[in-house]
Amino acid sequence: xxxxxNKTMGQTGKVLFIALLCILGxxxxxxxxxxxxxxxxxLKEMVFGHIGDAYNWHITTxxxxxxxxxxxxxxxxxxxxxxxxxxxxxxxGHYKEYNGYKIAEEGDNAGKIIEVSTGQRPxxxxxxxxxxxxxxxCALLLIIFLSIAKKYNKCKETGYCKPxxxxxxLEPLIVSLHDDIIKPSVGxxxxxxxxxxxxxxxxxxxxxxxxxxxxxxxxxxLTGNIAVTLVLAVLTFLLxxxxxxxxxxxxxxxxxxxxxxKLPIPIMQFIEILGIFTKPIALxxxxxxxxxxxxxxxxxxxxxxFVFSQMSVVAGLGVSxxxxxxxxxxxxxxxxxxxxxxxxxxxxxxxxxxMAQVEEEE
Numbered sequence: 001x002x003x004x005x006n007k008t009m010g011q012t013g014k015v016l017f018i019a020l021l022c023i024l025g026x027x028x029x030x031x032x033x034x035x036x037x038x039x040x041x042x043l044k045e046m047v048f049g050h051i052g053d054a055y056n057w058h059i060t061t062x063x064x065x066x067x068x069x070x071x072x073x074x075x076x077x078x079x080x081x082x083x084x085x086x087x088x089x090x091x092x093g094h095y096k097e098y099n100g101y102k103i104a105e106e107g108d109n110a111g112k113i114i115e116v117s118t119g120q121r122p123x124x125x126x127x128x129x130x131x132x133x134x135x136x137x138c139a140l141l142l143i144i145f146l147s148i149a150k151k152y153n154k155c156k157e158t159g160y161c162k163p164x165x166x167x168x169x170l171e172p173l174i175v176s177l178h179d180d181i182i183k184p185s186v187g188x189x190x191x192x193x194x195x196x197x198x199x200x201x202x203x204x205x206x207x208x209x210x211x212x213x214x215x216x217x218x219x220x221x222l223t224g225n226i227a228v229t230l231v232l233a234v235l236t237f238l239l240x241x242x243x244x245x246x247x248x249x250x251x252x253x254x255x256x257x258x259x260x261x262k263l264p265i266p267i268m269q270f271i272e273i274l275g276i277f278t279k280p281i282a283l284x285x286x287x288x289x290x291x292x293x294x295x296x297x298x299x300x301x302x303x304x305x306f307v308f309s310q311m312s313v314v315a316g317l318g319v320s321x322x323x324x325x326x327x328x329x330x331x332x333x334x335x336x337x338x339x340x341x342x343x344x345x346x347x348x349x350x351x352x353x354x355m356a357q358v359e360e361e362e
Contacts (some may be wrong), residue, residue: 051221051295052111054129055086055103059216066091069216071132075101077115077122086126089113130228133220137207144170145202177201177346185350187357189243193350196239200232201346208291208338212331223341224292226284233284236349241276244356251358252276279352283345290341294334301327 057069070087079100088098095103097116104114114121148167155161163171182197183190207228210218222228252272254262261268301323308319 050299051224053225055089055126057129057132057216072127073113074125075113075122078117129220130222130225133210133222136217137203137210141202141206174198181347182350185347186354189357193239193353197346197350200349201342204287204345205338205342208341211291211295212334212338221295223287224295226288229284229288233280236283236352237280240352240356245358247358248356283348287341287345290337294337298327298330301330
């Protein structure tokens, strides 16, 4: 009896402690927001400034001091090739010129490097925040899976293997994805595409998780960048159509429909060819929109605290309680979305590739 009471009291203490942290967090946010009431808050700039790409990796701001990691800028313009540190161009709100270049503060090129003389963008090959995040995620994937592969090689030598650590966590997931999704979706040629599909899943999943972690090396909105999702969709598009069978291409240019739908006006051929391009577009937009919208919603909910705090401390405190609860809920939902979006992208890619592996019916 006493053990159950102690256990209950311990759980109650943990709940109260978490509640106290939440209350302190709300009060702290309101106090900070109320101290900024003299400044004009641009909610749009705050939201898109956090989820957009940048030439430096902002860590935090202490008073008037911006703590960030400057990244290398590589541009080619009127002055030829220039390589310099992003700190040369200043920071948000205090941009400056360097060697004929500056960061545009408004217009279509806002936040991008432009030439001072022409106002046009040079050829920009800079190592931006998203590029660094991409390199970090690739390095993490290599470290994780090469270490697991090393364990499997030792197992071959000894003839005995007991999964431990990351191997024990990832092995059931990999086996499930491979046997339950990839094999039945792709068909008999599944071995040719398994490595790509599993790589896509873990790449998207890892970057989704890093995107919702607010501290370095997290915080970059890589999978919420349409350029990244477009490249992934193009890879699926190329694998689907390059390795498509003769029967697949025959169904596109001469589908099994009444002749009136194929000749003299090739209606079905047009629809089939259009479908080749709409599939990767759907993959690209689905992943981008879901991850982008999730980050925007969380930042808008946090921004509401600052907006209402500028009106009054009481309004800020009232909205803060609701906003913090919604942010916690959205963050938990984002954790689920991180897995779901990686799963959906891999599954649809497997289905599209499998549809191109059809054989001629006898």
